[in-house]
Amino acid sequence: MNDLNRQAIANYKNDFLREVEERVEDGDWVRMCMQCGVCAGSCPLGNAWEHTPQKLFMMIRAGKREEVLSSDSMWMCTSCYNCIVRCPRKLPITHIMHGLAHYAHKLNMAPKGQPTRDIAKLFWDNLVKTGRVNELKFSLAMYFKDGFMQGIRNALAMQAVGMGLVKAKRLNPMEILGGHKCKDQGGIHRMIAKARAIEAHKKG
């Protein structure tokens, strides 16, 4: 268990709803859900969700902290915004799903090896380094995230796709030598560090 998690448990005792309201992005909306079920039928990868957004909101109110934060479900969100435009109570469901995923990741309670979790981290690290996403390094990192041999297998499986993109000049093999970046990388690094510090101070 990491420090943040220990501190959150001590702080909120058994009041998981309040924890979500105070620490999860847009978590203060959860209370507004009237359990109508509209969002539950809106997710494109719906049958891969063990707990629909509706269910997650119910579980939060029932204090099921462990089950919610270790759920695989919010990582299935494609950010399609179907739910947001349909919810009769106007809950920003997409943002709450992102917020829950981020919070679970931060407390290290999210499922280990969850592919979207891993890729989201790689993506963020890649972009923060230079200010822009380097698609080649990002794809290579993705293929090799499960180790070297699996990486070779993954890369071979997608080789046709990759070569097609290179031929169409939409994936530049020279990017490995540098590629796109912002000029003021120092400023971006300081800015992100500051934003993280402010958020940590505010949300524990």
Next chain:
Amino acid sequence: MSKRQYAFYPGCSSQKGASASNFVTSIQMMCEKLGVQLNEIPDWNCCGASIGYGEGGELPRLVLNARNLALAEQHLPGQDMVSGCPACWLSTRETAERLNKFDDLMAEANEALKEAGLNLKGSVKARHIVEVLIEDVGFAEMRQAVVKPLQDLKIAGYVGCQTNRPFGITGESFENPLYLDKMIETVGAEAVSSYDQKVTCCGGALAFSEPDKSQKQIRDIVESAYDHGAEMIVTPCQLCQANVEVYQSEINKKQGTQFNMPVVYYSQLMTVAYGGGVKQAGLDGHIIQPKKLQDIAGK
């Protein structure tokens, strides 16, 4: 005619040699013909896209976008900020609206921006290129510029999610937006009006992490285009374009389908209709060749 000026935010996938570089190529001629000038925001950074949340969290993500808004405000004052990538547009617009609504968030964002020598007042409006075309240029002007109507071409207009939700184009419905079909017809082609996968999600960024689940979505999107007799799919979204074009061969391999459906951007259609050649329309950047459109462009 004096040109309409905009602060342009290309986004990472539209850089030279990146997956949507042919999109940027094609908007150049389209914009020129329509009197739209896009001024690139100096030193812009990535918006964080839709999966930045996992590691990034709330404020760092907002601040990334605030930096672009601040750069636009400072270097291109008075101009609306325009992006072609729906994910970029969404991130930027959401940031602008949230910061303008909550003073404490704006103050925090500015505290972080100070580290990069910037400050945001909050005067910039974040828009999508499609909004510029429809609201500022208008369908009449878009039609006037046509020199080569795209006759005998049947096209499925695939809007996808993020150009359509949660903001969408003013006056359009979320379930059945009509503007893309109208744009297709404006350049003389035929839109498949009964295309039922118009606003289906392609899986977005989860095409990487959950390939099988996303490919099921993509299969529906392509299959329905075939069922309705479409010869190609047109989309306003970079990630949709890439996902729907690139994974067809994977789906064929795994599921024994024989998909070979070209997927192009609306801007490529317009560039060809405005007299552009294969290169100007970025039609040399495809994995599935849009043969018929290439032929028209080459004539």
